[in-house]
Amino acid sequence: MRERTDVWQGTLSLMVLKTLQVLGPQHGYGIARRIEQTSEDLLSINDGTLYPVLLKLEQEGSIAAEWGVSDNNRKARFYRITNRGKKQLAREEHEWQQANAIIGRFARLRKDQA
Amino acid sequence: MRKLRTLWFRLLEAASRGRSESELSNEIAFHIQMRKEENIRAGMEPGEALRAARLRFGSVESVRESYRDQRGLPWIETTWADARYAVRMLRKSPGFTAVAVTMLALGIGINAAVFAIANAVLFKGFPFVYRNDRILYITTSSKGVYYPDFEDWRTQAESFAGMAIVRGVPRTLSGQGDAVETYFTAEISTDAFEVLGVRPILGRDFTPADGKPGAAPVLILRHDLWEQRFGKDPAIIGQTVRLNGIPTTVIGVMPQGFAFPEGQFLWTPPMPSPEALRRDTGYARFVFGRMADGATIQSARTEMEAIGRRLASAYPRTNRGVVPVVKNFNEFFIGENATALYKALWGAVGFVLLIACANLANLLLGRAAGRSREISIRAALGAGQWRIIRQLLVESLMLSSLGGIFGWWIAGAGVRVYALSQSSLDWTTHVLGYTMDYRVFVYIVAISVGTGILFGLAPAINLAKLDVNTALKSGGGAAGGTRVKRFSALLVAAEGAIVVVLLAGAGVMIRSFLNVSTADVGVKTANILTSSLNISLEKYPTAEAWIAFYESLEARLQTLPGVESAAIAEGGPSEAVPGSRYELAGDPVADERRTVPALVVDAGYFRTLGASMISGREFNDFDRASGIPVGIVNQRFASRNWPGENPIGKRLRLFRGEPDPAKGKPRNPHDDWLTVVGVVSNIVQNDPTLQNFDPLVYLPYRQRPGPYMFVFVRTRVPPGSLGNAFRRAAQAIDSDARVSVVMPLEERLHQVSSFAFQRNMSALLLVFAAIALLLATVGLYAVVAHSVSRRTREIGVRMAMGAASSDVFQLVLRQGIPPVGAGLAIGLAASFAVNRLLKAELVQVSPNDPTALFTASALLVWSATLGCLIPARRAMRVDPAVALRHE
Numbered sequence A: 001m002r003e004r005t006d007v008w009q010g011t012l013s014l015m016v017l018k019t020l021q022v023l024g025p026q027h028g029y030g031i032a033r034r035i036e037q038t039s040e041d042l043l044s045i046n047d048g049t050l051y052p053v054l055l056k057l058e059q060e061g062s063i064a065a066e067w068g069v070s071d072n073n074r075k076a077r078f079y080r081i082t083n084r085g086k087k088q089l090a091r092e093e094h095e096w097q098q099a100n101a102i103i104g105r106f107a108r109l110r111k112d113q114a
Numbered sequence B: 001m002r003k004l005r006t007l008w009f010r011l012l013e014a015a016s017r018g019r020s021e022s023e024l025s026n027e028i029a030f031h032i033q034m035r036k037e038e039n040i041r042a043g044m045e046p047g048e049a050l051r052a053a054r055l056r057f058g059s060v061e062s063v064r065e066s067y068r069d070q071r072g073l074p075w076i077e078t079t080w081a082d083a084r085y086a087v088r089m090l091r092k093s094p095g096f097t098a099v100a101v102t103m104l105a106l107g108i109g110i111n112a113a114v115f116a117i118a119n120a121v122l123f124k125g126f127p128f129v130y131r132n133d134r135i136l137y138i139t140t141s142s143k144g145v146y147y148p149d150f151e152d153w154r155t156q157a158e159s160f161a162g163m164a165i166v167r168g169v170p171r172t173l174s175g176q177g178d179a180v181e182t183y184f185t186a187e188i189s190t191d192a193f194e195v196l197g198v199r200p201i202l203g204r205d206f207t208p209a210d211g212k213p214g215a216a217p218v219l220i221l222r223h224d225l226w227e228q229r230f231g232k233d234p235a236i237i238g239q240t241v242r243l244n245g246i247p248t249t250v251i252g253v254m255p256q257g258f259a260f261p262e263g264q265f266l267w268t269p270p271m272p273s274p275e276a277l278r279r280d281t282g283y284a285r286f287v288f289g290r291m292a293d294g295a296t297i298q299s300a301r302t303e304m305e306a307i308g309r310r311l312a313s314a315y316p317r318t319n320r321g322v323v324p325v326v327k328n329f330n331e332f333f334i335g336e337n338a339t340a341l342y343k344a345l346w347g348a349v350g351f352v353l354l355i356a357c358a359n360l361a362n363l364l365l366g367r368a369a370g371r372s373r374e375i376s377i378r379a380a381l382g383a384g385q386w387r388i389i390r391q392l393l394v395e396s397l398m399l400s401s402l403g404g405i406f407g408w409w410i411a412g413a414g415v416r417v418y419a420l421s422q423s424s425l426d427w428t429t430h431v432l433g434y435t436m437d438y439r440v441f442v443y444i445v446a447i448s449v450g451t452g453i454l455f456g457l458a459p460a461i462n463l464a465k466l467d468v469n470t471a472l473k474s475g476g477g478a479a480g481g482t483r484v485k486r487f488s489a490l491l492v493a494a495e496g497a498i499v500v501v502l503l504a505g506a507g508v509m510i511r512s513f514l515n516v517s518t519a520d521v522g523v524k525t526a527n528i529l530t531s532s533l534n535i536s537l538e539k540y541p542t543a544e545a546w547i548a549f550y551e552s553l554e555a556r557l558q559t560l561p562g563v564e565s566a567a568i569a570e571g572g573p574s575e576a577v578p579g580s581r582y583e584l585a586g587d588p589v590a591d592e593r594r595t596v597p598a599l600v601v602d603a604g605y606f607r608t609l610g611a612s613m614i615s616g617r618e619f620n621d622f623d624r625a626s627g628i629p630v631g632i633v634n635q636r637f638a639s640r641n642w643p644g645e646n647p648i649g650k651r652l653r654l655f656r657g658e659p660d661p662a663k664g665k666p667r668n669p670h671d672d673w674l675t676v677v678g679v680v681s682n683i684v685q686n687d688p689t690l691q692n693f694d695p696l697v698y699l700p701y702r703q704r705p706g707p708y709m710f711v712f713v714r715t716r717v718p719p720g721s722l723g724n725a726f727r728r729a730a731q732a733i734d735s736d737a738r739v740s741v742v743m744p745l746e747e748r749l750h751q752v753s754s755f756a757f758q759r760n761m762s763a764l765l766l767v768f769a770a771i772a773l774l775l776a777t778v779g780l781y782a783v784v785a786h787s788v789s790r791r792t793r794e795i796g797v798r799m800a801m802g803a804a805s806s807d808v809f810q811l812v813l814r815q816g817i818p819p820v821g822a823g824l825a826i827g828l829a830a831s832f833a834v835n836r837l838l839k840a841e842l843v844q845v846s847p848n849d850p851t852a853l854f855t856a857s858a859l860l861v862w863s864a865t866l867g868c869l870i871p872a873r874r875a876m877r878v879d880p881a882v883a884l885r886h887e
Helices: A002-023 A028-038 A047-060 A083-107 B002-015 B017-041 B046-057 B060-070 B074-092 B094-124 B147-156 B192-196 B223-230 B297-314 B329-334 B336-380 B385-423 B438-464 B468-473 B482-517 B543-558 B605-609 B635-641 B719-733 B745-752 B755-790 B792-800 B805-841 B850-876 B880-885
Strands: A063-069 A075-081 B135-140 B160-174 B181-188 B218-221 B240-243 B246-253 B266-268 B286-291 B324-327 B528-534 B563-569 B579-584 B595-601 B613-616 B630-634 B651-655 B673-680 B697-700 B708-715 B738-744
Touching: A002 A028, A002 A047, A002 A063, A002 A075, A002 A083, A028 A047, A028 A075, A028 B017, A047 A063, A047 A083, A047 B002, A047 B017, A047 B046, A047 B060, A075 A083, A075 B017, B017 B046, B017 B060, B074 B094, B074 B385, B094 B329, B094 B336, B094 B385, B094 B438, B094 B755, B135 B297, B135 B329, B147 B160, B147 B297, B160 B192, B160 B738, B181 B738, B192 B286, B218 B223, B286 B297, B297 B324, B324 B329, B329 B336, B336 B385, B336 B438, B336 B482, B336 B755, B336 B805, B385 B438, B385 B755, B438 B482, B482 B755, B482 B805, B482 B850, B528 B719, B528 B745, B543 B563, B543 B708, B543 B719, B563 B595, B563 B605, B605 B708, B630 B635, B635 B673, B673 B697, B708 B719, B719 B738, B738 B745, B745 B755, B755 B792, B755 B805, B755 B850, B792 B805, B792 B880, B805 B850
Parallel strands: B181 B266, B218 B246, B595 B697, B630 B673
Antiparallel strands: A063 A075, B135 B286, B135 B324, B160 B181, B160 B240, B160 B286, B218 B266, B240 B246, B528 B708, B528 B738, B563 B708, B579 B595, B579 B651, B613 B673, B630 B697, B651 B673
């Protein structure tokens, strides 16, 4: 059970970092919305799952958080990606693409090629 | 790196827990609000929108939970929870807590006290000295260090960065306050304090110029003396006092607690007399030096021995066979025997602490039975083994910490008592700090934690391994069963063994002490006042003047009320007297190496001390320089040299100074033939254990006068009360006379003999052994009592089936006595080995003294029976009807 959460957290943190890099500082709800939109609602997870991931990234120094005011004038906590986070994102993106490529090759594997 | 950062972050958050919790709540509220508004925009009813938003968010609690796990340091927080729980548990059973903490405090306290003392004596070295371990002490294989040799060593030795010479001398101080007082002082090289790395707190250090011949005399004060005599007046610097009558300027005050090397009260630069500059006059007791960088004690030894050989070939007449002996602090001041003893003591208290641990382990195992239900419930609710062990360890650590805190007080008190009991007898008390310093603190923390784990671990593991199902089903539950019982028995046996070793050690030491304290030294020691006097050689240059001084002193003393008689001698009973080679008339095959101690006494000595003349006469006024040389021998000398003959009229001669044909020096007149005029009863001399009567020759003072004598006064009143009258009498004759060690002879004997050492050693061992015995008895009682209460039902059944109370009694004893018996056997065997450590200090008693071993065994068996008896009586009173209803 724990392994699966870890996998999710790993992928989720990649999504969070990418979102923050592309769109700039966002609050938690904003990040959740972006991920929904980007994944075209294919990814159905509870919004709450996001927060432990944000905390972990913050503790690792990949993102930083501070209180600010949202578009509709409410107090909200805004997250932004740090330099360390950008490096981590680049590394993880690369790893994912590699992994994807490998998995993709296996997916295309047919009997006659074996 | 990332881990470290996370840890730092968590630490920060642990500190600001409350805030981040509420922040998270705000954030979640914002999130849900936003989602709700979004839903409303999508056309939902407000109520439904909120519900959908919450659904979408998922469990707020589980987010919080995972946040909590991730934030802060759950490890510390659960430990904190354990600690609070432990406090509740301990408060719930105050009896157990009190017993446990008392045992631990005793064990830890005496451990730390002995550590503080051993640490001061064995490791710490002199206070204030920079890097004590780099200071070495050098003497020679002959009597002491000769000044020219020291100069050669200092210039030649490369293993030393600095080298200084010390010579302890008693001197009188007068001026600046009218009292004339004798102090133990030191002549010390001008750079000595520099070598030690200590600076005066007031005034200045010596400079090389202070040591040059003809320099103005200067002195540096010890802090205590500055305080007592000069009222801590800083204006004393630059003032002039009289030291042995010589005007001397005070230039500095050393820091409080500095009394290097042996409790000296003031220091002056060395002023070696022209005579002392010769290579054949012993000058100082020792030299010390700071090792140069890279030098070791071995390299220093090798080099000094080489220098010794060079000097021996350069000055064969004086230096042949003179080998420099290099020692470290421990070897030089404490010695091998005492070091072994301190270690033995340390071992003893270590054992006491082990007993306390064993007891607690047993107590906890006993309690474990009562707690197995609680632990099972915890385990059933999902607590891991490690979690349970940790919780129990926190409990035992809390006990041991409490023990450590109280132990600190006990140790402090113990060290103070010890220092007091030693202070009048041992210079180390003044010089080495017997204090509870940071080292003792670290030690006490370490042993507290160590014991907490030691006694807590076995019971904790035992409980954690509990089978949840059985424990929950059976009410009281047997935690561990036979395994625990066997472990308990093992602990009891170990305690028994340790107790026997300690009791046997204390036993032989006490017997040894009794031998010293009740020893008959051959004189009537009660009602004698002793003192030592030095008169100035400038004022009294001739033998006639010395004799006149002491005669008028004796005459004056005899007029004091309460005084019966007075006498003088070179040294008192049991004190060291150098031996002289001797030759008997008409005994041509005289053994070259045969020596006898010769003591100079006056006419009243034997009468005053209460020794009896066996035959012949005492010395009298006619035994003067112009009379024929006479001597008195003791019984031992007479029976050894003239067995079966009448010694009166026999002749012998002593070689107190060797003839020196090379220098054409005339034969020493002291080598004249003596005629024996009397035989006196034996008096102990040269033996700090006060046991042995050696052959002795006495010489009359008027034929062998000297300026430095001991005075003995037989009194009709308690001798201590005459001390001041005695000082006044001496100073009435000469205000510069140095009067020291005015005290009753009994006290003096305790001081010069090994009395105090023996007393303190046996008292300490006895206290430790008593504590150990008490702890072990309590421990055994706890084990047996617990097992009886567990077996109440069984006992009830047995009695209902017709068992007599004697059967029940035996049943209980069978539980307690066999492990004690095993412990006794092991302990006796071990004490054979351990007591050998004490051998060097034992006086007239074998290390395996049967009385001591027997008493130790009897005491253990007696207390073990006592420990079993109380629970056994309780078992015998069990009412079968009640017992069967029990549970």
